[in-house]
Amino acid sequence: MTEHPRGWYRLARTAHPRSVRTRVTFLAGIALTAAVMLGLVVMYLLQVGQAKRTTADQLRTYAVQIEQSATGRVFPRPLPPSVLDAQAQAQVLAPDGTVLAATRDLDGRSAVFSLPPGSTTPVRQKAADDILPAEVSVVGERTTVGGRPVTVVTVTSTNQRDQVDETFARLLLIGVPATLLLACGTVWWVVGRALRPVEQIRRTVTAITAADLSQRVPEPGTDDEIGHLARTMNHMLTRLDDSAARQRRFVADASHELRSPLTAIRTGLEVGLAHPARAPWPDIATRAVRQTGRLEELISQLLTLARADVGQLAAGQETVDLGALLTEIRATTTAPHLRIDVSVPPDTTVTGNPEDLARLFRNLVDNAVRHAGSTVSLTSGGDAGSVRVEISDDGPGIPAEERERVFDRFVRLDASRGRTSGSTGLGLAIAKEIATAHGATIVLTEADTGGVRAVVTLPR
Known part of the structure; x- marks a missing residue:
């Protein structure tokens, strides 16, 4: 019977540790195990090699000791034991393989190892099987004693190798598990301490709701990744809180x-x-039409701001002739008591959405017309990289401390708070949004006539 693939997926998800602390400890345990095992293998190989070299040096020293024990051409029988290794055995061989002398355990036996001509590696003989273990260390040295060539063969059991194996076996069985347990416990504790601020951040974020964005996550006061995360989240919450507050104010004002x-x-x-018989229906209808027009304009402005909030302004861009655009705005502006001057060099063009740019300059011109005493002027200039349009009036002006605030939504200064002014407090906010969407800027300054100069700088 074949299990459904989703069953394996659920099993894998269940077996997979969900906690970061558990995963880090698990991965650290695997990495430590691999590192310790690799270190032990390297140490074992080094120790085995060192043991072999030490044993070989002791056997060569024993061979020199045997050479020095000879009197003339005669070796003592039995040969003296090694002063370095009590288990070492030796035989002195003639060139034809005859045993000339041997230690006590090898006395009377034929050669256990021979040294073939031209070779430095002794060859085990059958006689060794009855008295020597299978694993031994052996050294063969050719020398001349009393004018006679001989071969001194020294041999010993590999007890140092056994000691190395025993030592590393204890390390594998006792030392490695204890080290890994200690290391994993340390990693578990350190990771827990490191992630404690993250858990506090998680609990705080869980408690934050859209109705109350005033809470902030606790900052650990460190300059590490967790500290940066906490500060970033607090900055994000501040922006969300400000945005929610602006949205609530916007909805209330709208x-x-x-x-x-x-x-x-x-x-x-x-x-x-x-009172249908006595009601002045023409006047009622006239006022209703006027209020309906105001309502329609307000809805249009709110829809424009909604497009700005979702980044849909400045879509469908094309080349726009600013001279023709500003001349059209002047021709359609009803202000019989004002003189509106337009001075734009020919072929002054920018790239943008024609309708959005027309609304931008229309709002600025309407704002200037609403406050001007007698004159409104529209001039243009620029350089190779940008076009600058200035809209000036000779009205009362705007205090310097209010020139940024007037771009907020539904902001009307004291002089224009009356409903008769026709201002909704959205014209400059819409102009600012359109300018930003086109990569342009709007700056309000004081005009030479004492009124307001709105400077719009657009990229060519």
Whole structure:
């Protein structure tokens, strides 16, 4: 019976450690195990090689000791034991392989190792099987004693190799598990301490809701990744809190602005219906049309701001002739008591959305016309990289400390708070959004006539 693939997936997810602390400890344990095992293998090979070299040096020293023990051409029988290794054995061989002398355990036996001509590696003989273990260390030295060539063969059991094997076996069985347990416990504790601020951040974020964005995550006060994460999240929460507050203010202001013309229309109709025979219906209709137009303009402005909030302004860009655009705005502006001057060099063009740019300059011109005493001027200049349009009036001007605030939504200064001014407090906010979407800037300064100069700088 074949298990469904989802069953294996669920099993894998269940077996997979979900905690970062567990995963780090698990991976650290694997890495430590591999590192310790690799280190032990390297140490073992080094120790084995050192043991072999030490044993070979002891056997060569023993061979020199045997050479020095000879009197003339005669070796003592039995040969003296090694002063360095009590288990070492030796035989002195003639060139034909005859045993001339041997240690006590090898006395009377034929050669256990021979040294072939031209070779430095002794060859084991059958006689060695009855008295020597299978694993031995052996050294063969050719020399001349009393004018006679001989071969001194020294041999010993590999007890040092056994000691090395025993030592490393104890390390593998006892030392490695203890070291790994200690290391994993240390990693578990250190990771837990390191992740404790993350858990505090998680609990705080879980408690934060859209209704209350004023809470902030605790900052550990460190300059590491967790400290950067906490500060970044607090900055994000501050931006979200500010955005939510602006949105609530925007909704409240928009509701109020929409309610005012609707209330005026409804009140006029209710009064007329209460006294239909005596009601001035033409006046009621005229006021209703005026309030409906105001309502339509407000809805259009709110839709433009909604497009700005989702980044849909400045779409469908093309080459726009600023001279023709500003001349059209002047021709369609109703201001019989004002003189509106337009001075734009020919072939002054920018790239942008024609409707959005027309709304931008229309809002700035309407704002200038609303406050001007007698004159509004539109001039243009620039350089190879940008175009600058200046819209100036001779009105009362804007205090320097208010020149940034007027770009906020639904902001009307004291001089224009009356509903009769026709201002909704959204014109400059929309102009700012359109300029930003086109990579342009708007700066308000004081005009030479004492009014306001709006300087729009657009990239060519």
